[in-house]
Amino acid sequence: MSEYISDVIGGSKSLLVGLSITAREFFKPVVTEQYPWVVPEMTERFRGHIELIRDEKTGKPKCIVCGMCMRSCPSGCISLAGKKPEGEKKKALTKYHLDFTTCSLCGTCIESCNFGAIQFSNEYNLASTRKEDYIFDLLKRLEEQG
Amino acid sequence: MDTNIWRPILYLIGFMAFAGINAAYLGWCERKGAGRIQRRTGPMEVGFQGLLQPLADGLKLMSKQLLVPDGVDSILFRVAPILAMIPALTSMAVIPFAGNVQARAVELSVLLIFALASIGMMAVLLGGWASGNKYSLISAARSVSQNLAYEIPMLVTVITIVMLTGSMNLEEIAAAQQGGFWNWNIFPVASHSLAQAIIMPVSFIIFFICSVAETNRAPFDMAEAESELIAGHMTEYGSMGFGLFMMGEYLNMVVGACLITILFLGGWDGPLGLSGGIWWFLVKIYLLLFTVIWVRWTYPRTQIYKLLNLSWKILIPFSLVNLLLTAAFIKVF
Amino acid sequence: MQSAICQSAAGMSFFSAQGFVGLIFLVTIGLIIAGAFVATTSTRLVRCISGLAVCFTGVAGAYYFLLAPFVAMMQMLIYVGAVSILIAFAIMMATPEEGDTPGKKITRFSGPLGFAVSAMAFAALSLLAATTDWQVFAREGSGDMHHIGMVLLTSHSMVFELVSIVLLVAIMGALVIARRGRD
Structure with a gap:
């Protein structure tokens, strides 16, 4: 009998605890993001596709066209080219294409770059129905970023 | 009788509108409430804050084909959803929303509502059987055993109230509780006695649990346990057949809330002796409905055996003791 | 009305x-x-x-x-x-019992016998209805709960007691059936 009564009281108590938890949750702020209307900021360490880094002094890419990233890429998805402009010592980048369809975002290219010229971007709005949309011209992208 | 015939008819039209709006927007409240409790937003896209979502859902249900699968009992299959809707709608005719806002004053309105509620049970039973589907049949059997179990403590608790008031007329029961919450049947310290006031909250909780169980709401929704029975008796229904079942469920919730308000919470009476009116009635029923939604999104579904044990081992003994004590207190004080 | x-x-x-x-x-x-x-x-x-x-x-x-x-x-x-x-x-x-069950045989007498029994019942009832002196009794009480309660516990308490005995027998029968083989 005493077990029965303690069962009833204990049960009622646990039910009240449950109700109080949900009541508290009810008044907490909503965590849902209304995605297409409110575009969230990606966190700093998000691994999007790679992008070129601009040299702040010259305004040109830091890349010196050594080709280390192209050689280190296990999927061979980076292709780049460069030539020496008239009267300059260093090569300048003329083409930097990333084939994102085969990229696995491993980051080996970034590690192999001795000049800190590439990094992961924050880009995530990448949905498309055409394969060609995933061949990124990173040089053009850098220029467009202004 | 001659001119009064129009009164119920006009009220019926009003109730149908009230019922439709409630059924639609309680669904919206339910989704919003569930969202807030889980820290989501609920429907947001159709209209401001998703306010037009029920309209879109209704249009979608109405524009779908009323499919009658092979192998079902064709007549009973069509009758069941109608049976789910009618009792709830009819019960509203005798509910006094305020002093003289009532479609038809019936002397035995308490009994009438319970008599009609028992037809609702028939709807689940027939729907489950006529579908010719194992899951639906299990659902029907579960729901009947559950409803039979929970009807007993509910009726015993109602007898307690009827003994306190000496009437089975909902309007008289509500009228007897006017003048502040200390007269309400949930805590009738002024209108009856302190001893009575101590046991009545227990009656209120029993009645609330039973009405949640009778309307097949979570955590008592054994009849439509999605994870085990798909949707129980509603599995084979599409379009408005399903829609009528859903509307019936929400309307039953509304009727249950009205009944609790009248039996325990003083009907249209304002708390603390404020002047009463239909607005107090609406405030009370929507608070109760919110509680029902809140309960649904708090507790998980239990097993059918535990559910029946709760009724037979706890609610029925407690309600019987309450009945006996009430009878004794009425004699003594 | x-x-x-x-x-x-x-x-x-x-x-x-x-x-x-x-x-x-x-x-x-x-x-x-x-x-x-x-x-x-x-x-x-x-x-x-x-x-x-x-x-x-x-x-x-x-x-x-x-x-x-x-x-x-x-x-x-x-x-x-x-x-x-x-x-x-x-x-x-x-459990659904398909097929022949004892005591459920349909013989050629079943139809005529059933017809005869129902004809007799119908004749008896119609005779009763035809010969009864139908008169409207003066309305006694309001027929509501209060009145029924008073009548059941005073002048008709015998009915009340008999009903309780019937219910008691029903409960006993249910117990006997439900507990059979369980001791």
Whole structure:
């Protein structure tokens, strides 16, 4: 009998605890993001596709066209080219294409770059129905970023 | 009788509108409430804050084909959803929303509502059987055993109230509780006695649990346990057949809330002796409905055996003791 | 309300309030007959039960017309809400027995015998109805709960006691059946 009564009281108590938890949750702020209307900021360490880094002094890419990233890429998805402009010592980048369809975002290219010229971007709005949309011209992208 | 015939008819039209709006927007409240409790937003896209979502859902249900699968009992299959809707709608005719806002004053309105509620049970039973589907049949059997179990403590608790008031007329029961919450049947310290006031909250909780169980709401929704029975008796229904079942469920919730308000919470009476009116009635029923939604999104579904044990081992003994004590207190004080 | 029915029968307009009441009365009687017909003729048990429930609903309506609202409500609550559903429940729980079962044989005498029995019952009932001196008794009490309670516990307490004995026997029987083999 005493077990029965303690069962009833204990049960009622646990039910009240449950109700109080949900009541508290009810008044907490909503965590849902209304995605297409409110575009969230990606966190700093998000691994999007790679992008070129601009040299702040010259305004040109830091890349010196050594080709280390192209050689280190296990999927061979980076292709780049460069030539020496008239009267300059260093090569300048003329083409930097990333084939994102085969990229696995491993980051080996970034590690192999001795000049800190590439990094992961924050880009995530990448949905498309055409394969060609995933061949990124990173040089053009850098220029467009202004 | 001659001119009064129009009164119920006009009220019926009003109730149908009230019922439709409630059924639609309680669904919206339910989704919003569930969202807030889980820290989501609920429907947001159709209209401001998703306010037009029920309209879109209704249009979608109405524009779908009323499919009658092979192998079902064709007549009973069509009758069941109608049976789910009618009792709830009819019960509203005798509910006094305020002093003289009532479609038809019936002397035995308490009994009438319970008599009609028992037809609702028939709807689940027939729907489950006529579908010719194992899951639906299990659902029907579960729901009947559950409803039979929970009807007993509910009726015993109602007898307690009827003994306190000496009437089975909902309007008289509500009228007897006017003048502040200390007269309400949930805590009738002024209108009856302190001893009575101590046991009545227990009656209120029993009645609330039973009405949640009778309307097949979570955590008592054994009849439509999605994870085990798909949707129980509603599995084979599409379009408005399903829609009528859903509307019936929400309307039953509304009727249950009205009944609790009248039996325990003083009907249209304002708390603390404020002047009463239909607005107090609406405030009370929507608070109760919110509680029902809140309960649904708090507790998980239990097993059918535990559910029946709760009724037979706890609610029925407690309600019987309450009945006996009430009878004794009425004699003594 | 009863006078209303008589008036409508005597040629009142069908669209007056009395006519409306008369229509409802006819619907009630129709429910009883249709429900009974379905309950007795259908081959599916669940349809039989539904017919029975419809019939009970009609009977409840008839009680209401007989100025006994409490009995009408109880008819709904007990017979439609509990008895029909319990029968349905029993059928669901029982294993379906297909094929021949002893004591269920249909012989060539079954039809004529059944017809004879029902003809006799019909004749007896119609004779009773035809020979009874139908008179409207003075209305006694209001037929509501209070009045029924007073009558049941004073002048008709014998009925009350008998009903309790019937219920007690029913409970004992249920216990015996339910506990069989369990000791």
